[in-house]
Amino acid sequence: MPGTVPDIQVLQASVDPEDQSEFRILVDRKFVKYLTIDPGLYNVGDMCFGPSLISMLPPLPPGDWNKGHISHNTPHGRPHFAGVTKAQLPGVTNLWHPLQIAHLELHMGQKLRSNVYEATCPRFNSTIIAKFARFAWETPQLDAETSAYQRIENHQIGPKFLGHLSEEGRVIGFIIERITDCRHATAEDLSLCQLTLSRLHKLGIKHGDINKHNFLIHDGKATLIDFDNSTRYNDAKTLDEEFRGLQEELRDTSGRGGRIVESDAA
Template identity: 35%
Template sequence: METTKNHNIQLLTTLVDPDDQEEGEYRFLVNGTHVKYVTVAPGTLPKDDRTFAPTDTGKPVFLRTEKADLPGVKTIWHATSIDHLQPRKLARLRQNIHIVSHPLFNDPVVIKFTEFPWQTPYFESETAAYQWIEGCDIEYIDKARAVGPADLVACQEVLKRLHALGVKHGDINKHIFMMREDGRCVLHDFETAKQGASKEELEEEYQRLSESLRDPSLRGAVPAVVLSEEMPN
């Protein structure tokens, strides 16, 4: 039987283990409309080739294919919704965060993608958190810098505003703060946020802030294991 090859395939995301001990995960866009997920066993692809689209060598084979209902974000509260293939990419901020343009918006906006199904619960939490803080100066910040110990007071002020809403951030580290050019501090990444936190929980988080700003590690920074994330142009 002759096999028809489909060349209209775009690699969107690659998630691999640098030590080649864990499975690799790949996300593809097929024919500009369908997203496919492929899991690759450790050692299947050479390390020099594993971040690229599949080749025509014919050596790797699919052991199993299945159709599945993928989890989706249920907390859809905002009145505006768009097709994820419609935005036009202008710049990439992080592995799954882009600055894009869209006919519905006069200015560029930030868009964040769930790369793989197992990440959906984190987006569920973050979407809910944005609903909790709606009306509290949610914005896209251009030309912001990272923070350090000298920015403690500004970071305390923005964290107090979040705690005043009864919301615990849940992942206090220096990488979740950004300092604007006007001296104001902004807070982001609400994937582990919790509403209705007790006073004790909020106080404990607040007290850890100073230590977090002095932490020299990369905890909370962009994971190095994600090698690529693209979106249709």
């Protein structure tokens, strides 16, 4: 109906007071749109709180679009949509798993990192983990990590890969099993972590970030997570360097690599 106010929900935000800020929003519980907002238009605190941002946005332009740019309206100095486009957004290309689940099927729970959430879905009986590209520039990492999960499938290295996560036809990430009753590794878990890391190295893969928070200890074994920095290597020396650095990583007390929840508008 003309004049109907759309239902807007801020899903994710990347707020930068000095540069453009980016937002992923859901309109009428169906359509995802990406907004870029020029610096200086809104208070940072307001942009970090979804309801405040929504109340200040200029009216959404009509039509079929998925990317919008909000800038100053020169004559009046008020924010306005300088332009909208229907863009072909990048997606994960290695679709090796048979299951694909739309993001709207998930109910997002606790945020573990800026792009990692606990979630529930009617297709699964327990809580799962969803990891996805919030914005286009994160897609290459998710594509690489998806490929890493294909290579480690059935090798007792990482969590079980449950399927690809899609948004309006394109794949933006994946879902994996949630490891329960686990803890992060300590120096005392060196042998368990070495066993898992050696399995990865036998496949010719360097993990790239073996901090202790990326080893989950449970059921008498270590499970590796976060393969977004992994790379394939035929060079035994490179893999051996990572293996020899594991003990020091497990002794680290800096907190590096721990759970980080960024300030989002969601």
